[in-house]
Amino acid sequence: MEKLxxxxxxxxxxxxxxxxxxxxxxxxxxxxxxxxxxxxFRVNPGSLFPSLYRLEQDGKxxxxxxxxxxxxxxxxxxxxxxxxxxxxxxxERWDRIRFAVTSVLEGA
Amino acid sequence: MLLHRLMSVVRWIxxxxxxxxxxDAELQTFLDMAAADQVRDGATPxxxxxxxxxHLGGVEQTKEHVRTGRHGAWLDAAGRDVxxxxxxxxxxxxxxxxxxxTLALGIGGMTAMFSAFxxxxxxxxxxxxxxxxxxxxxxxxxxxxxxxLTPTPAEWIxxxxxxxxxxxxxxxxxxxxxxxxxxxxxxxxxxxxxxxFWRVLGVQPxxxxxxxxxxxxxxxxxxxxxxxxxxxxxGGAADIIGRRxxxxxxxxxxxxxxxxxxxxxxxxxxxxxxxxxxxxxxWMPASFPPWMxxxxxxxxxxxVARLKPGVTLxxxxxxxxxxxxxxxxxxxxxxxPVIVTPLREEIAGKTQTALILLLSASMALLLxxxxxxxxxxxxxxxxxxxxxxxxxxxxxxxxxxxxxxLTESVVLATLGTLGGLLLALPAMRFLExxxxxAMGATRLTLDWRVLAFAAAAAVATALTFGLAPxxxxxxxxxxxxxxEGGRGTAGGRSHWFQHSLIVVETALAVVLLTCGGLxxxxxxxxxxxxxGFNSERLLTFEMPLFRYPDFDRxxxxxxxxxxxxxxxxxxxxxGSINLIPFTxxxxxxxxxxxxxxxxQTAGQVALIRNVxxxxxxxxxxxxxxxxxxxxxxxxxxxxxxxxNETFATRAFAGRSPLGQRFKFGxxxxxxxxxxxVGVVKSIPESGVLDEAKPAVYKVxxxxxxxxxxxxxxxxxxxxxxxxxxxxVRQAVWSLDKNQPLxxxxxxxxxxxxxxxxSSQSTALLGAFAxxxxxxxxxxxxxxxxxxxxxxxxEIGVRMALGATSSGILLSFGRRGLLLTLCxxxxxxxxxxxxxxxxxxxxxxxxxxxxxxxxMASLILVTVAAxxxxxxxxxxxxxxxxxxxxQE
Numbered sequence: 001m002e003k004l005x006x007x008x009x010x011x012x013x014x015x016x017x018x019x020x021x022x023x024x025x026x027x028x029x030x031x032x033x034x035x036x037x038x039x040x041f042r043v044n045p046g047s048l049f050p051s052l053y054r055l056e057q058d059g060k061x062x063x064x065x066x067x068x069x070x071x072x073x074x075x076x077x078x079x080x081x082x083x084x085x086x087x088x089x090x091x092e093r094w095d096r097i098r099f100a101v102t103s104v105l106e107g108a
Numbered sequence: 109m110l111l112h113r114l115m116s117v118v119r120w121i122x123x124x125x126x127x128x129x130x131x132d133a134e135l136q137t138f139l140d141m142a143a144a145d146q147v148r149d150g151a152t153p154x155x156x157x158x159x160x161x162x163h164l165g166g167v168e169q170t171k172e173h174v175r176t177g178r179h180g181a182w183l184d185a186a187g188r189d190v191x192x193x194x195x196x197x198x199x200x201x202x203x204x205x206x207x208x209x210t211l212a213l214g215i216g217g218m219t220a221m222f223s224a225f226x227x228x229x230x231x232x233x234x235x236x237x238x239x240x241x242x243x244x245x246x247x248x249x250x251x252x253x254x255x256x257l258t259p260t261p262a263e264w265i266x267x268x269x270x271x272x273x274x275x276x277x278x279x280x281x282x283x284x285x286x287x288x289x290x291x292x293x294x295x296x297x298x299x300x301x302x303x304x305f306w307r308v309l310g311v312q313p314x315x316x317x318x319x320x321x322x323x324x325x326x327x328x329x330x331x332x333x334x335x336x337x338x339x340x341x342x343g344g345a346a347d348i349i350g351r352r353x354x355x356x357x358x359x360x361x362x363x364x365x366x367x368x369x370x371x372x373x374x375x376x377x378x379x380x381x382x383x384x385x386x387x388x389x390x391w392m393p394a395s396f397p398p399w400m401x402x403x404x405x406x407x408x409x410x411x412v413a414r415l416k417p418g419v420t421l422x423x424x425x426x427x428x429x430x431x432x433x434x435x436x437x438x439x440x441x442x443x444x445p446v447i448v449t450p451l452r453e454e455i456a457g458k459t460q461t462a463l464i465l466l467l468s469a470s471m472a473l474l475l476x477x478x479x480x481x482x483x484x485x486x487x488x489x490x491x492x493x494x495x496x497x498x499x500x501x502x503x504x505x506x507x508x509x510x511x512x513x514l515t516e517s518v519v520l521a522t523l524g525t526l527g528g529l530l531l532a533l534p535a536m537r538f539l540e541x542x543x544x545x546a547m548g549a550t551r552l553t554l555d556w557r558v559l560a561f562a563a564a565a566a567v568a569t570a571l572t573f574g575l576a577p578x579x580x581x582x583x584x585x586x587x588x589x590x591x592e593g594g595r596g597t598a599g600g601r602s603h604w605f606q607h608s609l610i611v612v613e614t615a616l617a618v619v620l621l622t623c624g625g626l627x628x629x630x631x632x633x634x635x636x637x638x639x640g641f642n643s644e645r646l647l648t649f650e651m652p653l654f655r656y657p658d659f660d661r662x663x664x665x666x667x668x669x670x671x672x673x674x675x676x677x678x679x680x681x682x683g684s685i686n687l688i689p690f691t692x693x694x695x696x697x698x699x700x701x702x703x704x705x706x707x708q709t710a711g712q713v714a715l716i717r718n719v720x721x722x723x724x725x726x727x728x729x730x731x732x733x734x735x736x737x738x739x740x741x742x743x744x745x746x747x748x749x750x751x752n753e754t755f756a757t758r759a760f761a762g763r764s765p766l767g768q769r770f771k772f773g774x775x776x777x778x779x780x781x782x783x784x785v786g787v788v789k790s791i792p793e794s795g796v797l798d799e800a801k802p803a804v805y806k807v808x809x810x811x812x813x814x815x816x817x818x819x820x821x822x823x824x825x826x827x828x829x830x831x832x833x834x835x836v837r838q839a840v841w842s843l844d845k846n847q848p849l850x851x852x853x854x855x856x857x858x859x860x861x862x863x864x865x866s867s868q869s870t871a872l873l874g875a876f877a878x879x880x881x882x883x884x885x886x887x888x889x890x891x892x893x894x895x896x897x898x899x900x901x902e903i904g905v906r907m908a909l910g911a912t913s914s915g916i917l918l919s920f921g922r923r924g925l926l927l928t929l930c931x932x933x934x935x936x937x938x939x940x941x942x943x944x945x946x947x948x949x950x951x952x953x954x955x956x957x958x959x960x961x962x963m964a965s966l967i968l969v970t971v972a973a974x975x976x977x978x979x980x981x982x983x984x985x986x987x988x989x990x991x992x993x994q995e
Contacts, residue, residue, distance in 0.1 A: 026134060027141040044163070045138060046170045049131075050177030057178055072141070075134045 003042035011043065011051050013094055016079065016087040019061065023078035025068070026052060052077060060086050124184075131174060135167055185508075189515035196516055197523070203488065204520070206886075207481055211524025213879060214474035215569065216531030219562045221470040223532070223552045224539040225463045226561075228456055234379045234548065236310025237414075241451040242424065243383070244277070244411040246432075247444055248711075256447055261396055262404045264411045266435045268304075273424040275416050278305040279409040280382070284818070285357040285390055286652040286848060287341065289369075295652045295818075295850035296337065298357055298390035299382075305391070308414045309382065313374035316349040324393040327364070331355060332374040337389035348372055355390065356654035358818075362397030365657070381548040383410060383454060405698055412451065424448050442710035455546045461948040462542065462869040465623070469876040472616045474569065476880050479613040480887045481573035483606050485517070487894040489581035496581055509582035517574025518567070525566040529554060532562075542868055576605070606891055607927055610884075614931020615938055617877070617884035618968055622939035623946060624877035625960035627870040630950045634863055639796065640752075640789040641689065642728030646855035647829035648688050648822050649836065652848060663808045665843065666819045670720050672839035678827035683723035684808070688820040688851075690796050690858050699772035699804070701759060706775060714755055714802040715793050716772060718811050724750075724788060726824050727855075732756075734766045734786030737807050741785075747810035749782040752790040755802035772804060782806065796862040797951050822855070829854045869949060881971055884931070889975035892924050896983040903983055904991025913984035920983050924976025932965055939964075 006014070018024065018032050026049060033043050055061045060083035066076045079087065139160045146156035164170060175184060197204040232238050246263070249255035259267075261279065268277040278301065285298040303324035306312075319330050331353070342348050352369040359365075370392065382388065400406060415424055429445040436443045453460065489496075496509060536552040543550045552558075651669065656662035666684050674682040687695060695716050698709045721737040723729075729736070732753055741748055749770075756765045765787060771779045782804070790800030825832055833852055840847050860867070896903070903916055943957065 025137065025141075027138045030138075031145075045135070046164075046166070046173045049135070049170055050173045053131075053174050054177055070144075072137060073133070074137045074141075075130070 004040050006041055006043055006047070010094070011047060012055060013087070013090045015048075015051060015055065016060065016083055016090065019077055019079050020084065020087055023076045025074035025076050027074070029077070055083070058082075128171075131171055135164065135170060139164060139167075185511075186515065189512050190519055192512065193516040193519035197519065200488070203484065204523075207484065207520050208524045208527055210477040210480060210883060210886075211521060211569065212527030212531055213883075214470075214477035215521075215525050215528030215562060215565050216535065217528075217876065217879075218467070218470040218474050218565055219528055219558060220532040220535035220539055220552075221463075221467045222561045223536050223554070223558045224542050225467050226557055227550045227552055228459060228543060228547065229452070229463060233452065233455065234311070234377075234381070235451075238451065240415045240417075241309070242413055242415060242421065242448050243451055243454045244413055244428065245447040245449070246407065247447045248713075258407045259409050259411050259446070260403050260406050261400050261409055262402050263432070263435060264409060265401060267411075267428070267431060270435070271413075271428065271431055273416055273419045273427045274413040276304045276308050277411060277413040278302045278308040279394065279411045280305060280391075281394065281408050281410070283357040283390075283392060284652070285355045285392075286654045287353065287355055287390075288846075288848075289354040291341065293846055293848040294341075295650065295848050296389040297385065297387050298355075298392065299388055300357070300394045301391050302394045305412075308412055310414075311376070311380060314377040316372070316374035318374050319393050324395055327395040328393065329368055329370045330373045330393065331370045332376060332391045333372055334376055334380070334389045335378040336387075338375045348375060355392070356652070357390075357392065359654075359657075360397060360400065362399055379548055381546075383412070383451075383546050385545045386548050407696065421448065421450060455544060457544050457546065458865050458948055459542055459544045461945075462865055465946065465949065466869060466872050466876070469620055469623070469873055472620055473876050473880050473883070474565070475572075476613040476616050476883045476887075478569055478573040479609045480883055480890065481520070482576050483609050483887055483891055485573065485577035486580060486606055487890065489513075489577045492581065506582050510578045513578030513581050514570065514574050517570040517578070521566045521570035521574075524569070525562055529559075529562060532558075539872075541864065544865075603895075610887055610891055610927045611931045611934060613880075613884045613887050614928055614968065614972070615935035617880040618932055618935025618964060619939045619942050620873070620877035620880045621964035621967060622936070622961055623942055624870070624873045625964050626943055626946055626955045626957070627866070627873050627949060629955040629960055630953050631863070631866045631870040633953050633955070634797065634866055634951060637796075638789070639690075639859070640730055640791040640800070641855075642824075643855035643859050645825045645827075645829050646727065646822055647825060647832065647836065647852070648820060648855055648858070649852040650688060650818050650820050650850045651840065652818050652850065655844065655847065659811075663811075666808060667720065668843050669819075669821060669840055670722070672843060673821055673823050673836055676823075676832055676835045676839055678825050678832050678835075680824045680826050681722060681726045682821060682823040683726035684720040685723050685820050685822065686718040686808075686818060687793070688822070688858070689727070689791055689793050689855075690862060692794065696801075697773045698775065699759075699770050700775045702769040702781065709775065712759070714751075714772060714804050717793065717803060717805050718808050719805050721807055723805075723822070726822055727791075728824075729791065730789040732787040732789055733764065734784070736786055737805075741807050742809055747780045747782045747806060748785045749810075750786040750788055750805040751784055752788055752800065752803045752805075754790045754800045755804065756787045758802050780810070782810070796859050797866075799952070866949070866951070881968065884968075885971045885975040888924055888927060888972050889979060892920060892976055893979040893982070895923075896920065896979045899983075900986055900991045903986050904988040907986065907988040907991075916986075917980050917984035920980035921976055924972065924980065928969060928972035928976070932968060935968075936961060936965075 014033060014036075015029060018029055018036070024032065026045065029052075030043055030045065030048055033041055052061065052063075056063055056077070059080060061077045062080050063075050063077050065073055068074050139157065142160035142163050143153070143156040146159050147153060151159060161167075178184075233241075235241060244259065244264070244267070246257040246259050247255065248257045259279075264277055264279055268274075271277070280299040280301045283298040283300040285296055287294050287296050303319055303321045306318040312318075313332060314335065316332075318332055319328070322328075323330055333348075338344060338348055342351075345351075349372060351372050353372060354367075355370045376391075415421070425448045428448050432446040433443045456463075499509060500506075533554065536554075540550065540552055653662050653665070656665050670682050670684050673679060696713050697716055699712050699714050700706065700709050701712075719737070721739065721741060724731070724736045733756075734750070737748070737750065751759075751765060759765065759770070760768060765784045768784050769781045770784070771781055773779065788805070790803070792798050792800045793803055794801060821836075823829075823832070823836070836852070837849055840849060903911075907913070907916065939961070940957075
C-alpha cells in the first residue's frame with residue numbers, strides 16, 4: 001500500500017498527542033505514528049526531527065537523555081505545560097476542521 | 109513569547125557545538141534502534157543498518173533539515189556565509205587588500221564629506237524653527253557699491269511697520285567694543301541689536317535675561333554676553349549677572365558721551381552665535397539715536413526676520429520686493445527691491461556649493477571603487493566557475509549561492525567601512541576648516557548620524573559591487589562548469605559588461621579631473637590676481653581709539669604709533685588705515701561731484717578710507733596718475749583725496765580726475781570739498797574675492813571727525829613679520845601702556861583666509877580626482893591583465909600560427925585605448941554638464957574649459973596607456989610553447 005504524506009500542519013498535532021500519553025524518544029514516536037495511523041502515514045526522520053526541534057525550541061517540549069529499557073541512551077521528549085495548552089488548542093481546531101470538511105463533503 | 113524565542117535562538121548559537129553533538133547522537137540512536145528492529149524482524153546486521161539508513165533518508169540531509177527548520181536558522185546560515193567570506197578573504201590576500209583599501213578610501217571619503225555636509229547644511233541651527241528665518245538685504249544691483257547692501261534703519265523700520273509676511277523683524281549693527289577693567293583692555297566683537305532680536309531668533313539666555321523693548325528705547329546700559337566671554341574674561345563667575353563692566357562700543361553720532369558702565373543681564377548658551385561671525389561676545393540694545401531712525405543712507409543694519417506661519421519664501425520675496433519699491437520710492441538712493449535669503453544660505457555661503465560638489469565627488473569616487481570591485485569580482489567569479497558548479501551539483505540552490513556571494517561582498521564592504529572610518533577621522537579634522545566663520549565652531553564627530561550613513565553606504569556599496577558578480581557567478585551550470593576543466597568560463601558575453609564598467613569609471617574620473625582642473629585654474633587666478641597691493645611680509649593689527657575721543661589727540665596718537673612701529677629694527681616702513689584692507693565693507697557713503705545737484709547722487713556710493721601719508725608707499729599701492737599724499741597735506745583748509753581707478757572710471761569716464769572736486773559723507777553746505785590729487789590702482793577693500801568698488805582715500809588730518817574709532821597699522825618688514833610682534837606691542841605701549849592691540853596678523857594670512865573655501869575645495873576635489881584617476885587606471889589594468897591571463901592559451905596558439913608579438917601588443921593596446929577613449933568622450937559630455945553647477949565657486953572668473961579638458965584628457969590617456977601597456981606587453985611576451993602546453 002502506498003503511504004500518505006502527512007497533511008500540512010498536522011504533524012505537530014500528532015506528535016503532541018502521542019507525547020501527551022508518555023515521554024518518548026524520536027524512534028518511538030515514528031514507530032507509534034506508523035502503528036496508530038495503521039501504516040497509512042509515512043513520516044521520515046527528515047520531517048520528524050525538525051518538528052521536534054522546533055517544538056522544543058518553542059518551549060512546547062522538553063527533552064532529556066535517559067536510558068531505554070534496552071539500556072540504550074536516548075533523548076526523551078515530554079510535553080510541557082505550554083505544550084499541553086498548544087495541544088488543546090490544536091485539537092479543538094482540528095475537530096472543527098474535521099467537522100467542517102465532513103459537513104461539506106456529506107452535504108454536497 | 110518573542111523573548112523566549114529570541115533566547116532559544118541565542119542558546120542555539122551559544123551552544124551550537126553541544127546541540128550538534130546532541131543531534132548526531134540522537135540520529136545515531138535512531139539508526140541503532142531501527143537497525144535493531146530490522147534484526148529482530150530477521151535481517152542480517154549489515155542489511156539491517158543499510159535498511160535503517162534508508163529509512164532515515166540521509167543523515168546529513170536530516171541534520172540540514174533540522175538546522176534550517178529552527179528559528180534563527182537564517183542567522184546561522186549568515187554566520188556560516190560570513191565565516192566563508194572571511195576565509196575567502198584570507199585565501200586571496202592581495203585581492204582582499206586591494207578591495208578593502210579601495211573601499212576604505214571610497215567610504216572613508218564619503219563618510220567624512222557627509223559629516224561636514226550634515227554639520228553645516230542639515231543640522232538645525234541653534235534658533236527656534238531656524239528654517240523660518242530669513243535675512244533681508246537691499247538689492248543695489250546696477251549701482252556702484254555692491255548688489256547686496258545692508259539696509260538702512262529707516263528702511264527696515266518701515267518694513268517692520270508695513271510688511272504682511274513676517275512675525276517680526278530685527279536688526280543688528282557693528283559695535284565692536286573695548287572691554288576694560290578687570291585685566292588688560294581688549295577689543296571684542298560686539299553688536300547692537302534691537303529688542304526684537306531675541307524673539308525673532310527664538311533664543312533664551314543660559315543665565316539671566318535679555319533686554320526689553322523699554323530698555324532698548326530708553327538707552328538703558330545693559331549687555332548680554334557670550335558664553336566664551338563669560339568663561340574667558342570672567343572665569344565663569346557665578347555672580348556675573350548684575351555685574352557692571354566697562355564697555356566702549358564704537359560710538360555713533362548722537363550717542364551720549366558718558367563713561368557709565370554697562371550691566372551684564374544675561375549670558376547666552378555656549379552654542380549660540382549669529383551672523384556675521386561666531387566670535388561676537390557682546391550684544392547690547394540698539395537704542396538708535398533719533399537721527400539714525402530716520403537715516404535713509406546709513407546702510408548699517410543687518411536685518412533678520414521670521415516668516416509668518418504658512419508664508420513661503422517666494423511669497424515673502426514678492427511681497428517684500430513690492431513693499432521695498434514703495435518705501436524707497438524717493439530718497440533712499442532711488443527705488444530698489446530687496447533680496448530675501450534663507451538664513452541657512454547666508455550662514456553657509458559658498459561653502460554650500462563647495463559641500464554639494466565635494467559630496468558628489470566623493471560619491472563618484474566611491475562609485476568608481478564599486479565599479480572596480482565589480483570588475484575584480486567578475487573576473488574572480490569566472491575563475492571560480494568550477495567551485496560554483498560543484499556546489500550547485502551538490503544541491504545548493506541558486507538563491508543560496510547568490511546569498512553567499514553577496515555575503516562575501518558584505519564582509520568586504522564591512523571591512524572596507526571599518527577602514528574607511530579610520531581614514532575618515534583625520535579627514536574630518538581637516539574638513540572642520542570648511543565650517544564657515546558665520547557658523548559656530550563645529551567639531552565633526554562620528555556620531556550616530558554619520559555612523560548610520562556609513563552603514564547605509566556600506567550596504568549600498570556591497571549591493572552595488574556584489575550583485576552583478578553574484579548573479580553571474582551563481583548561474584554556472586554544473587555540467588559546463590565541470591566539463592571545462594577548471595578554466596575560466598567568462599566567455600565573450602561577459603566582456604561587454606566589464607567593458608562598459610570601465611567606460612563608466614573612466615568617464616567619472618574625467619568629470620572629476622575636469623572639475624578639479626576648473627577649480628584649480630580659478631584658484632590660481634584668484635591667487636595671482638593683482639590686488640593692487642603687495643601682501644608679502646606685511647604685518648597688520650588694529651587699535652581701538654576709545655581712549656582718544658579728541659580728534660587732534662587721536663590723529664597725533666596714530667602718527668606717533670606709526671613712527672614708533674617704523675623705528676623697530678626689521679621694519680622697512682609703516683603706515684595706517686582706519687580699516688585694514690579686505691576685511692570690511694563698512695564706511696561707504698554717497699558722493700557728490702562738483703556741478704551735480706543733490707538728487708543726482710543716487711547710486712553714487714564709494715568706500716571711504718582714512719590713511720596716514722605713508723600708507724600707500726608701505727603697502728605698495730600703484731599710482732596711476734597724480735601723486736600720493738605727502739607732507740604738504742596737513743591742514744584741513746584745502747582737503748585732498750586719492751581715488752581708485754574704479755572711482756575714476758565711474759565718475760570721470762574719459763577725463764582725468766586730477767584737480768576735480770567732490771563731496772562725500774556730509775553733502776550739505778558744511779561738507780568739505782575734496783580735491784583729487786591722485787589715482788591708484790584699485791584695491792578690493794571689501795574682500796579679496798570682491799570686485800573692486802569705488803573708493804576714496806584721505807589723510808586722517810582731513811577727516812570730518814565722524815566715525816573712526818579704530819585705526820589699523822600696517823608694517824612692511826624685512827624679517828619674518830611674526831618675529832616683530834612683541835616689539836610692535838612694546839612700540840605702542842611705550843606711547844600708552846593701556847592701549848589694546850587687536851587682530852595681529854599678516855596680510856598673507858588675511859588673503860589665505862579669504863581664499864580658504866576656494867583653496868580647500870580645490871585641494872579636496874583635486875585629491876578626489878587623483879584618486880579617481882588612480883582607481884580608474886587600476887580598473888583598466890585589472891580587466892586587461894585578467895583578459896591576458898584568460899587568453900594565454902589562445903595567444904600562444906595565435907603566436908604559434910604566426911602572429912607577431914607586436915601584433916599581439918597592438919591588439920591589446922587597441923582594446924585598452926578604445927575603452928579609454930569611450931570613457932573620455934562620455935566623461936567630457938558629463939563634465940560639460942557638471943561644470944555648470946560649479947559657477948558659484950568660480951567667483952565670476954571664466955576659466956578656459958579647453959585647456960582644462962585638454963590637460964585632463966592628456967593625463968587620463970597617459971595613465972590609461974600605462975595601465976594598458978603593462979598587461980599588453982605581458983601578452984606579447986607569452987612563450988607560445990609554454991602557453992599551448994599549459995592546457
